[in-house]
Amino acid sequence: MRTFLxxxxxxxxxxxxxxxxxxxxxxxxxxxxxxxxxxxxxxxIRPGTDVRGGVRLERSAMETLTLNDYKAIExxxxxxxxVSPMVNSGGQSIYGANNWPTSVYGVAPEYLKIKxxxxxxxxxxxxxxxxxxxxxxxxxxxxxENLFKDGESPIGKMIRFNSIPLKIIGVLESKGESTFGQDxxxxxxxxxxTVQKRILAITHLESIVVSSISEEEAPNAVIEITAxxxxxxxxxxxxxxxxxxxxxxxxIKTFSSTSEMLTVLLVAIASISLLxxxxxxxxxxxxxxxxxxxxxxxxxxxxxxxxxILLQFLIEAMLISITGGLIGVSLGLGATLFIENVxxxxxxxxxxxxxxxxxxxxxxxxxxxxxxxxxxSTLDPIxxxxxx
Amino acid sequence: xxxxxxxxxxxKRSFTMGEETVHxxxxxxxxxxxxxxxxIMGTSGSGKSTLLNVLGCLDQPNSGVYQIDGVSIKELTKNxxxxxxxxxxxxxxxxYNLLARTTAIENVELPLLxxxxxxxxxxxxxxxxxxxxxxxxxxxxxxxxSQLSGGQQQRVAIARSLVNEPVVILADEAxxxxxxxxSYEIMALFQELNxxxxxxxxxTHEPDxxxxxxxxIVLKDGHIIQDYINNNVQSAAEALLALPIExx
Numbered sequence: 103m104r105t106f107l108x109x110x111x112x113x114x115x116x117x118x119x120x121x122x123x124x125x126x127x128x129x130x131x132x133x134x135x136x137x138x139x140x141x142x143x144x145x146x147i148r149p150g151t152d153v154r155g156g157v158r159l160e161r162s163a164m165e166t167l168t169l170n171d172y173k174a175i176e177x178x179x180x181x182x183x184x185v186s187p188m189v190n191s192g193g194q195s196i197y198g199a200n201n202w203p204t205s206v207y208g209v210a211p212e213y214l215k216i217k218x219x220x221x222x223x224x225x226x227x228x229x230x231x232x233x234x235x236x237x238x239x240x241x242x243x244x245x246x247e248n249l250f251k252d253g254e255s256p257i258g259k260m261i262r263f264n265s266i267p268l269k270i271i272g273v274l275e276s277k278g279e280s281t282f283g284q285d286x287x288x289x290x291x292x293x294x295x296t297v298q299k300r301i302l303a304i305t306h307l308e309s310i311v312v313s314s315i316s317e318e319e320a321p322n323a324v325i326e327i328t329a330x331x332x333x334x335x336x337x338x339x340x341x342x343x344x345x346x347x348x349x350x351x352x353x354i355k356t357f358s359s360t361s362e363m364l365t366v367l368l369v370a371i372a373s374i375s376l377l378x379x380x381x382x383x384x385x386x387x388x389x390x391x392x393x394x395x396x397x398x399x400x401x402x403x404x405x406x407x408x409x410x411i412l413l414q415f416l417i418e419a420m421l422i423s424i425t426g427g428l429i430g431v432s433l434g435l436g437a438t439l440f441i442e443n444v445x446x447x448x449x450x451x452x453x454x455x456x457x458x459x460x461x462x463x464x465x466x467x468x469x470x471x472x473x474x475x476x477x478x479s480t481l482d483p484i485x486x487x488x489x490x
Numbered sequence: 491x492x493x494x495x496x497x498x499x500x501x502k503r504s505f506t507m508g509e510e511t512v513h514x515x516x517x518x519x520x521x522x523x524x525x526x527x528x529x530i531m532g533t534s535g536s537g538k539s540t541l542l543n544v545l546g547c548l549d550q551p552n553s554g555v556y557q558i559d560g561v562s563i564k565e566l567t568k569n570x571x572x573x574x575x576x577x578x579x580x581x582x583x584x585x586y587n588l589l590a591r592t593t594a595i596e597n598v599e600l601p602l603l604x605x606x607x608x609x610x611x612x613x614x615x616x617x618x619x620x621x622x623x624x625x626x627x628x629x630x631x632x633x634x635x636s637q638l639s640g641g642q643q644q645r646v647a648i649a650r651s652l653v654n655e656p657v658v659i660l661a662d663e664a665x666x667x668x669x670x671x672x673s674y675e676i677m678a679l680f681q682e683l684n685x686x687x688x689x690x691x692x693x694t695h696e697p698d699x700x701x702x703x704x705x706x707i708v709l710k711d712g713h714i715i716q717d718y719i720n721n722n723v724q725s726a727a728e729a730l731l732a733l734p735i736e737x738x
Contacts, residue, residue, distance in 0.1 A: 400587045403548065404601040404650070405576020407569045483548045487583070 108386040109426035111379025112463060116430025117437060118372035119459045120451065124438040126365025128449035133357045143183075143313040143320055144216055145349045147175075147327060150342070165306035166335065166344045172310055174334050181323040184212035185312045187294045191301050193264035195249060195290060197256075202248040206239070206263055206290040208297025209311075214274075216313040224257045224272030227293050235295040239263070240272035242287035266300050268292060320349045376459075379426065380466040387419050387474035398478050399486025412479035419471020420464060427463030431456055494557075495657050495689050496522040496545065501554035503540050514540035516712035517554065522658070522691065527684040529700040530693045532709035541709065542693050546579055546660050547571045559657045576604050580651025584663035586643045588635040594646045595631040598622055601654045621649040625679060641672035648679065658689045665699065671733060677702045677726035702726050 149166045172187040189208040194201055207213075211226050227238050241249075241256060250256045256270045268290070277286040298304055314323035324347045331345055391398070398411055435451065442449045503515040514537045522528055532538040543549035544556060547563055550571075556563050559578050563571065575581075588597045598618040602609060609617075622628050625645040635643050644664060651659050661680070665673035681702060684690055692703060700706045701724045708716035 396587060397589055400583075400589070401600070401604070402572065403546070403575060403581050403587075405572050405604040405654075407572040407604070409569075410604060484543050487548075487587070 104386065105422060108379075108382045109422055109429065111375065111382040112423050112426030112466065113379075113430040113433060115372060115376030115379045116427050116459045116463060117434035118375055119369060119462075120431060120434025120455055121437040121441065122368035122372045123365065123455040124434075124449040124451045125441065125447060126361060126368055127452055127455070128442075128447065130358050130361045130365070131450050132448035133361060134354055143315075143317055143350070145182075145312050145314060145320060145323060145327065145347060147171075147310040147312070147331070148308070148346045148348070150344045150346050165304075167307040167310060169305070169307065171331060171334060172307060174330060175310060175312065175327060178330055179312075179323070179326050181314050181319045181326055182312045183315050184215045185310065186210035186213040186216055187307045188213070188309045188311055189294055189297050189302060189304065189307055191264070191297060193301075195245060195261055195263045197249040197259065197261040200249045200251060202245060204245050204288050204290055206292055206297055206301065208292055208294035208301075210294060213291065213311065216311050219277065220275045221272045222275045223255070224270070226272055232293040232295050235299050236293060237266065237268050237296060237300065238271045238292065239268040240274060240291040241270055242274045242289040242291075243276040244285055244288040245290055246273050263290060264301060268296075314349075317351070320351050324349050376462065376466060380423075380470040383419055383422055383467060384470035384474060386422070387415060387471050388477075390418070391415065391474045391478040394478075395481065395486050395489040398481055399483050399489065402481070402483035403487060408479040411481075412475045415475035415478050416468060416471050419475065420467035423463045423467030423471075424460075427460050430463070431460065434459075493524040494521050495524050495526075495559060496520075496691075497555065497557040499555040501541075501544065501551050501556060503537075503544060503549070503551045513712055515544070515551070518709075518712070518714050519554075520707060520714065520717060522689065524657075524689055525684070525687050526705060527680070527690045527703045528692065528705045528707060529703040530691060530707045530709065531695060531697065531700060533695060535711075536709040537712040538693055538695075538709050542660065542662055545691065546581060547574045572604075573606060576601060576606075577654060578657045580654065580656040580659040582644070582647050582651050582659065582661040582664045584666040586635070586640075586647045586667075588643055588646055588650075590635055593632045593634055594627060594638070594649075595619065595622060597635070597646055598650045598653050601650060605654060617653055618649070621653040622646070624652060624683070625649045639672075640668050641675055644668065644672075644676055645679065648676075648683075652683070652688075658691060659683075661690065661692045663694055664692065665694070665696070671730070673699075674726050674730040674733065678730060681726050702729075 147167065169187065172185065175182070176185040186209045190205050191208075192203070192205045195204050210232060211229060214220070214226055221240065222243070224240070226240060227236065231238055239261070241261075246256050249261060250259070256273055259270050260267050261270060262268070274287065274289075274291070279285055294307075312323070312327070314320045327347050328343065331347075332343065335344055337344065401411060401414075438449050438451055441447050498521065499519045500517045501515055501519070502513070502517050504511050504513045506512075516537075518541070530538060530541065540549070544551050547558070548571075550564060550566075558574065561574065561578075563574060566574065589600070595615070595618050598621050599614050602614045602617060619628065619631070622631065625648050627642060627645050627649065630638060630642060630646075635646070638646065644667075648659075648664075665676055668676065677699065680690055680692070692699065694700075700720065701722075703720060704723055705719050706716065707714060
């Protein structure tokens with residue numbers, strides 16, 4: 103019973119380390135898959151901030167990205183598969199008696215390829231519709247649900263976005279929420295020319311999204327685009343870029359580092375309970391050595407050497423911690439299953455986390471068992487035998 | 491002439507307690523031959539316990555000679571002493587000192603586990619079984635000390651002292667915790683073992699024990715004051731029969 107209570111410290115420590123690691127790894131992995139579901143090869147080019155007359159200007163006020171840039175990128179790069187310009191505008195969409203606030207994204211037909219997005223019904227707009235600035239649109243699931251409440255098919259219907267009539271030719275598949283909690287289905291896609299000319303009345307671009315030929319080539323593609331844009335913008339070597347090129351990989355890095363920090367924090371907290379468990383072992387071993395002084399004396403009298411006694415108590419300490427570790431691992435796995443199935447948090451148990459916590463356990467046993475064991479082994483057999 | 495098992499010459503042992511030096515043994519000499527059954531008597535404070543510690547290789551003398559089975563223990567290290575205790579000495583204590591929650595046979599096996607000889611688990615079990623047979627406890631192998639009477643526990647302890655075939659058995663007040671009847675039973679067992687050729691050293695302060703042994707050494711204030719051969723050794727088994735039968 104007493105041994106079990108001692109073990110409890112180790113059990114809780116190990117179980118929490120395993121569960122915390124699982125949560126940390128799980129969230130890291132889910133961020134990764136979510137970001138790559140947005141298109142892992144995706145690279146976004148946005149205008150850079152600039153200072154004019156000492157005033158830092160808002161990014162949307164920048165007009166450094168133009169259709170010429172888009173065309174240059176499309177023609178002169180080798181590492182990209184699809185390129186799409188992007189302009190967007192927020193506003194109210196209306197169909198019959200229903201209305202819904204959303205954003206319209208003006209893009210090229212390639213946009214769906216870049217985002218790895220399919221249509222649920224209907225079709226995408228064509229290059230021809232882009233060049234004629236046709237009043238057509240493809241809508242996301244959220245928009246479809248809110249404007250067409252009776253379950254009627256939106257295909258072929260006319261909606262109004264900020265009083266511009268748009269004919270719906272396609273409905274996108276549901277993509278769900280992004281990692282950042284944004285509803286990716288709450289969107290209307292239209293030819294960028296339509297948005298530029300009919301809705302926003304602008305000629306510059308807000309961003310250009312491209313996809314590289316592979317994830318590995320993404321960093322090289324970033325370099326290629328940067329060089330091309332610097333040349334086209336006629337920037338001298340000591341001038342800063344007036345644009346930003348961001349690859350998905352960088353975003354993954356940013357977000358995994360956040361969750362990694364979280365994992366480290368959680369594990370640090372869990373380790374403290376492991377440490378407390380270790381001190382518990384030290385305490386129980388200390389009491390055990392005191393209680394069994396006569397036994398130690400007897401073992402010495404019948405020929406046990408100091409090293410035999412040391413080994414015996416070390417093994418006992420290790421047995422306690424390893425048994426605790428075993429129970430802790432299974433409890434941690436149980437907790438992980440519970441978190442996954444009941445709380446629906448993403449989790450991921452790595453075998454290394456089990457091995458590490460197990461090894462740490464054994465080391466804890468040796469470390470905290472050493473002092474009491476050493477004390478036992480150096481007892482004087484005469485006093486030990488007479489100890490009451 | 492039989493072999494000398496223990497040889498002690500001018501043995502001295504003193505302790506420093508604070509600023510005082512206590513001379514527990516002030517130069518004693520004797521030797522014990524193989525097959526002897528010796529009682530060491532003395533009141534408390536006579537140096538009896540100190541002598542026992544030295545004899546048992548738990549302690550080392552300040553000066554003088556102590557040889558056991560031809561080995562001088564004065565220059566030995568702690569680990570070498572442990573080996574001597576394991577191979578040459580069988581201990582029996584007043585309070586038995588059995589491991590609780592451990593069966594009789596496992597208690598007897600204990601010295602063999604620390605032996606430097608490599609024995610298989612089977613050999614260890616066999617030896618322990620034979621030792622328990624010698625003390626008539628072969629039917630109590632799997633009993634733990636709490637399931638045994640005092641006399642039975644002491645017999646397990648005797649079996650433990652026999653198991654490694656030591657050259658001498660050291661008994662420290664081995665009957666001190668037992669009633670007269672059980673004491674006589676134990677003494678009868680010792681006499682039996684002595685007849686088989688075991689050398690036994692029995693430390694006690696009870697004078698009637700000495701009547702069962704062939705030689706008595708009496709200590710007082712760190713000196714030997716008497717060392718005599720008992721020509722009229724009584725049989726403990728007969729004494730046992732002579733005891734009035736207790737009524738329950």
